[in-house]
Amino acid sequence: MKIKICGLSTKAAVDTACQAGATHLGFILSKSRRQISPEKIAEITCDVPQNIQKVGVFVNEPLVFVKNAVKLGKLDIVQLHGSEDMTYISALDLPVIKAISSLQQSKKYEGVTLLFDSPKGGSGETFDWKTDLSAVETPYFIAGGLTPENVATALHHYPNAYGVDVSSGVETKGVKDLSKIEAFIKNANFVASQS
Secondary structure (H helix, E strand, C coil): CEEEECCCCCHHHHHHHHHHCCCEEEEECCCCCCECCHHHHHHHCCCCCCCCEEEEEECCCCHHHHHHHHHHHCCCEEEECCCCCHHHHHHHCCCEEEEECCHHHHCCCCCCEEEECCCCCCCCCCCCCCCCCCCCCCCEEECCCCCCCCHHHHHHHCCCCCEEEECHHHEECCEECHHHHHHHHHHHHHHHHHC
16 A cells, blocks of 8 residues: 655655655645745655655646756656646656546546546545546556545545545644644555455
């Protein structure tokens, strides 16, 4: 089970996520209240173990901006939340996670790791758990309104999910809450250990 904590911006939150067992750390590089610079990412992740993937999140940014941010931030994966197509993804020549909000969109991104999210990622809006994802053949994360309290339910809906992704669900008043990060990871890992 892959667990991604997204919207990180402090060393304390990064360290907590790593120690609690996160496999992926997400950093927002496009305009957002959680936006962080590539230089700051490199600074707060300087001692992150190599087995933990650093993910840069972008929305319709120019390729040169993304490639430069990946280099400066020492990122491992690019997560795309805009209207980027397969031509754009191929030009990146990097591992990609593509955020989408419907099963129909998944057909456009064959061979790409997907992230099923509500239409407004990072908003706390819940992804429609009635969506049947059993036909999805590529690895996929589930996101959209996940919290420490509902991650187990989400994983029961989607037992084939490659991973889970959370941002606002581990915040209190818009700030990453270290105890919520720990609880989310613990609860997700517990479900994974039961299957």
